[in-house]
Amino acid sequence: MKMDDPKSAWKQADVKNWTKRHVAHLYRRAGFAATPDELKSGQKLGLEKCVDRLFNVETTKFDSMMKKMGATLLAARETRSLSAWWLYRMRFTPDQLLEKMTLFWHGHFATSAAKVNSADAMLDQNRILRNNALGKFEKMVSAIARDPAMLIYLDSQENRKTRPNENFARELMELFCLESGNYTETDIKQMARCFTGWEIRRKKFRFNPYQHDNGVKKFLSQSGNFGGEDAIKIVLAQAAAPRFIAKKLYRFFIADEPTPSPEMLEPLAQEIRKSNFDMGKTVRKILLSNIFYSKQSIGKKLRSPVEFAVGLKRALGASVNLNELANRLEQLGQLPFYPPNVAGWEGGRKWINSSTLLGRANLVGDLVRNNNTKWADSNLAVWLRKQNAARPEQAVDSLLELLVAVPIPGAAKSKLVRLAEKRGVKSHDAVADLIHAISLLPEFQLS
Amino acid sequence: MTTRRQFLSTAAGSTALVGLAAGVPDYLLAACHQTIAEKTDRILVVIQLSGGNDGINTVIPYADPEYYKNRFTLAVGKNAVQKIDDHCGFHPSMSGFAKLLEENRIAVINGVGYPNPNRSHFDSMDLWHTAHRRNVQTPTGWLGRFFDQQKTKARDLPGVHLGREDQPLALAGEKVHVPTMQSLDDFRLRLGNRRQLKKLMEDNVKVKRDKNNELLTFVQANTVSAIQTSSRVEEILGKYKTKAQYPQTGLGRKLATVAQLIGSNLKTNVYYVTLDGFDTHANQAQAHAGLLTELSDAVKTFMDDLKDQGNDKRTLAFVFSEFGRRVRENASHGTDHGAAAPAFMISGSIQSGTHGKYPSLTDLLEDDLKHNVDYRSLYATILEKWFKTKSKPILGKQYKTMKLFS
Structure with a gap:
């Protein structure tokens, strides 16, 4: 299979030997890692049905429970609990893909509760992101342009005719839709005039016609008496827009590096344009593609802290001490609802440094040895036995298949097998040691 | 260009190298010269003000x-x-x-920036970090390239980010991966007394892997560096x-840790810390004053602490931000992204006072x-005059150096 040919890269994959490792890859990227049951059933389903399963999930019951939890949280007016609420949702939602995409958009339209300092505004924004996560991008951008949390975050509560606020116009092009290099400082200044009169009063959006500049604005080779809605349409009509979204989706789903060539991205960008920025269709194309199941993708991403921690808990069937997890994730560099700045988390190699590596291994050690952790299968030894992995080598294989995206060196594996032989795999503590040992392997950080 | 005589005088005391010098090609001599010159005990502490400080x-x-x-509402009275x-x-x-100025320990460099200023936080910070050399697949930082250029293998890693x-991208090298620490106490593997498990885990990190897998090699190098540095930190703690009584602020705590590492004789040349919050688009006055207090109090305590240690003359603190802010304040009692701004260098061996001309408030470029002063001139000065290493291979061009050190 020639992956450097853009045409065949995006064609529907023809995976001859569909294995649990493929299922694990799909679930690591499209969700927060598979459970042993999902691996088994996913393998039986085959590729296309396995992807379909991610798009068709019944969530009514879960949603109403989460809504109630959200209401309790708002009553407490505690922004820090927002992260715990979302982590719970990621860990237990039946709709893994939707949650993963919501996290993607949170990084894209990054807004931090540290500055907005209002739990309801942050939760409202989170709802916008989730409702549009697999919908039409333009609808999402329009909603974000009026979103109190975003406008507070960008210091754009006020936007007067006499002194237009450039911030939203700048980020709309630089971070949300086009990327720098595709517009000028003059474009920003002119476009800022379109959004004059868009204000936030008492945490609500309102349009103030007295502060709106009704003059002619000239930007991106267009001129006219444009308003904010027009500005968004003009931005999305730029050739750079679908390319930029394609590039971001590629980095999120396919690989951190190297940056794909424009030719490689073109078929995906065309799909985005053709579908009028339908994100569901676009993501489905990615998850079914040749390139997604190729060497260019498997193991070519670094797990984010949230992916790593939520994924581990899902895979092992562990309960979550949510506030503790939130604190740990902050140290590891990714606390949901608290991105570092307007550009979101840079990710990739930035996730990894000596502190976060030690921190990840410590988190795993603390989780598997904490007496307060509740296990879906009473303990890790019982959990492992259920996977028909009674012998030491089987146990190691089974753990690696579930937890590690790529094969590890033979010498490293032998050491793990010897540990399993010496300690056995019949006690919780022995299995805990094995998992802890796996967590410092460089391969463990790859996705 | 290094002459043979300079090389020999630098190498005096190292008979092996003098012996080697006879009849070896010039490029090798140059390489040797670098090795010797870089055996320096000098320390640089970079303090990055993130968000664009209103210079x-x-x-x-x-x-x-x-x-x-x-500055109709933000101006500070003359008195x-x-x-x-x-x-x-x-x-x-x-x-x-x-x-610090009274004590002749601070240089104020006015009007630092670069041509065609970029007003995006990320792009401008990238320029400062990479010194304008971003257009490559895996970009490296100016300090990372400095680490890569050092030929000697020291016992400790050349840089630490706290x-x-x-x-920060500034620290990213091609070969050298320096550690990030959040606090010294957390910087270790928690394994209790499971010695054998610890050994197995550490051994498994060192097992050979496919060198062509760049991402994996990157993680492996960082894990090795984490293990190495954490045991060293445990040793010196x-x-x-x-x-010294440091202010109980984020920067105060970070600089206290840096002083502790310097005082413990860690052989690290570069420490990197940041202070965030300078993106003051709205209601700037109070927030900005608070940040400036945090900065100047922490640095003052730090320099006094180093003086007590006897390390203040070999330590240089360098303070910068990705850009300054617009001359005219905005409608929200704040300031928008601007261009040139002052940088600071603080040390026991500094030419104290102002350097560089204060930019005109009327002769402006897009407001x-x-x-x-080009910021790369500051880098060239640090590399050549402070670390005594060549700046051109690191910065890609020869920039003018300044007379900042005594």
Whole structure:
């Protein structure tokens, strides 16, 4: 299979030997890692049905429970609990893909509760992101342009005719839709005039016609008496827009590096344009593609802290001490609802440094040895036995298949097998040691 | 160009190298010269002000009436300014810096920037980090390239980043991966007394892997560096305790840790810390004053602590931000992204006072201050005059150096 040919890269994959490792890859990227049951059933389903399963999930019951939890949280007016609420949702939602995409958009339209300092505004924004996560991008951008949390975050509560606020116009092009290099400082200044009169009063959006500049604005080779809605349409009509979204989706789903060539991205960008920025269709194309199941993708991403921690808990069937997890994730560099700045988390190699590596291994050690952790299968030894992995080598294989995206060196594996032989795999503590040992392997950080 | 005589004089004392010098090609001599020159005990502490610091309200041009016209609500009264010279002075909340000036320990470099200023936080910070060399697949930082250029293998890693944010790109090298620490106490593998498990885990990290897998090699190198540095930190912890009373602020705590590592004789050349929050688009006055206090108090305590240690003459603190802010304040009592701004260098061996001309408040470029000093001149000065290493291979071009050190 020639992956450097853009045409065949995006064609529907023809995976001859569909294995649990493929299922694990799909679930690591499209969700927060598979459970042993999902691996088994996913393998039986085959590729296309396995992807379909991610798009068709019944969530009514879960949603109403989460809504109630959200209401309790708002009553407490505690922004820090927002992260715990979302982590719970990621860990237990039946709709893994939707949650993963919501996290993607949170990084894209990054807004931090540290500055907005209002739990309801942050939760409202989170709802916008989730409702549009697999919908039409333009609808999402329009909603974000009026979103109190975003406008507070960008210091754009006020936007007067006499002194237009450039911030939203700048980020709309630089971070949300086009990327720098595709517009000028003059474009920003002119476009800022379109959004004059868009204000936030008492945490609500309102349009103030007295502060709106009704003059002619000239930007991106267009001129006219444009308003904010027009500005968004003009931005999305730029050739750079679908390319930029394609590039971001590629980095999120396919690989951190190297940056794909424009030719490689073109078929995906065309799909985005053709579908009028339908994100569901676009993501489905990615998850079914040749390139997604190729060497260019498997193991070519670094797990984010949230992916790593939520994924581990899902895979092992562990309960979550949510506030503790939130604190740990902050140290590891990714606390949901608290991105570092307007550009979101840079990710990739930035996730990894000596502190976060030690921190990840410590988190795993603390989780598997904490007496307060509740296990879906009473303990890790019982959990492992259920996977028909009674012998030491089987146990190691089974753990690696579930937890590690790529094969590890033979010498490293032998050491793990010897540990399993010496300690056995019949006690919780022995299995805990094995998992802890796996967590410092460089391969463990790859996705 | 290094002459043979210079090389021999630098190498004096190392008979092996003098012996080698006879009849070896010039390029090898040059390489040897680098090795020797870089055996330095000098330390650089970079303090990055993230978000774009309002330079005009940090080093205030109090003698210029234009300042009061443009900063209608944010201006600081002439009498409140802590004078540096007859044109400019520190913001009133920066008494730490004012004291450092009295003690001849701070250089204020006015009007630092670069041509065609970029007003995006990320792009401009990238330029500062990479020194304008971003157009490659895996970009490296100016300090990372400095680490890569060092030929000797020291016992400790050449750089350390202290903080919770992502590691700054400035430190990224091709070969060298330096550690990030959040706190010294957390910087270890928690394994209790499971010695055998610890050994197995560490051994498994070192097992050979496919060198062509760049991402995996990157993680492996970082894991090795984490293990190495954490055991070194464990070894030195408790050896040195400071008597200094640091302010209980984020930057205060970070600089206390840096001082502890320097005092414990860690052979690290570069420490990197950041102070965030300078993106003051709205209601700037109070927030900005608070940040300036945090900065100047922490740095003053740090320099005093180093003086007690006897390390202040070999340590240089360098303070910068990705850009300054617009001359005219905005409608929200804040300031928008600008261009040129002052940088600071603090050390026991500094030419104290102002350097570089304060930019005009009327001769502007798209409403922003024009720069008089290219930031890469500061890098060249640090590399050549402080670390005694060649700057051209690192910066890609020869930049003018300044006379900043005594």
